[in-house]
Amino acid sequence: MDENETPKPFNGLQGLSKEEVLELIGDPREINRSLKVFQKSTRLVSDHYSKLVERYPDEWLAVYNGRVRAHGKSRKAVLEEVDAKGLPRAQTFLWLAKTEPQPLIE
Amino acid sequence: MLPGLGLMAEIGFLLDTGADRTTLFPSDSDSLGIDFSKLPGEIKQYTAGVGGRSRSKTLPAYLAFTDPDRNVYAYSIYLSILEPHESIDEIPSLLGRDVLNQWDIRYAYPFRRLTFSVVSADYVYPVNPG
Numbered sequence: 001m002d003e004n005e006t007p008k009p010f011n012g013l014q015g016l017s018k019e020e021v022l023e024l025i026g027d028p029r030e031i032n033r034s035l036k037v038f039q040k041s042t043r044l045v046s047d048h049y050s051k052l053v054e055r056y057p058d059e060w061l062a063v064y065n066g067r068v069r070a071h072g073k074s075r076k077a078v079l080e081e082v083d084a085k086g087l088p089r090a091q092t093f094l095w096l097a098k099t100e101p102q103p104l105i106e
Numbered sequence: 107m108l109p110g111l112g113l114m115a116e117i118g119f120l121l122d123t124g125a126d127r128t129t130l131f132p133s134d135s136d137s138l139g140i141d142f143s144k145l146p147g148e149i150k151q152y153t154a155g156v157g158g159r160s161r162s163k164t165l166p167a168y169l170a171f172t173d174p175d176r177n178v179y180a181y182s183i184y185l186s187i188l189e190p191h192e193s194i195d196e197i198p199s200l201l202g203r204d205v206l207n208q209w210d211i212r213y214a215y216p217f218r219r220l221t222f223s224v225v226s227a228d229y230v231y232p233v234n235p236g
Binding site for chain 2: 026032036089093
């Protein structure tokens with residue numbers, strides 16, 4: 001088998017009914033609401049990309065509910081600040097404001 | 107949603123039509139407190155243009171997307187999770203063809219616009235049923 005080939009389906013989750021999956025992922029209204037909040041953060045970055053890079057060069061930014069709530073050179077330190085402020089990591093968008101974006105494929 | 111870890115989180119993905127599979131990079135897994143060494147399953151070699159060669163584990167996951175105020179689209183996938191390494195520390199997580207193959211994607215860079223139309227999904231839930 002190729003090393004990147006998708007493994008054979010076996011995990012105890014395949015074939016779950018629509019209702020069973022709904023139990024796992026939760027109320028669609030809550031997902032809709034939560035993703036809207038998250039989108040405020042991703043939109044802030046996409047709409048103000050250049051300004052954010054200029055203001056926070058090569059820093060990690062923690063964006064929550066459309067606002068930069070923590071920033072710093074170290075991701076670990078930024079996450080500690082996120083925790084200290086009582087922000088939910090799972091709903092916080094973490095982004096690195098690279099002045100010279102790392103080439104992903106050269 | 108990673109049912110095996112009881113973890114639900116929002117992730118900002120980089121869309122990668124070159125990636126076979128959706129992949130969680132350390133920039134996200136680390137912040138979510140995922141300890142690679144404690145993940146179940148066997149370690150595999152992950153090979154990709156993005157990320158180079160890294161060690162990975164694969165876990166069942168559900169990805170949910172919204173067409174705001176209309177539908178939630180959910181996909182049952184095998185999510186690759188990469189072992190943290192300095193060389194991939196700054197790379198965002200990738201949304202791969204396991205999901206993208208089910209969408210009609212329009213990339214209009216002159217207008218700075220990327221749009222998706224869902225062609226198929228494993229599960230569809232209306233936001234406001236009835």
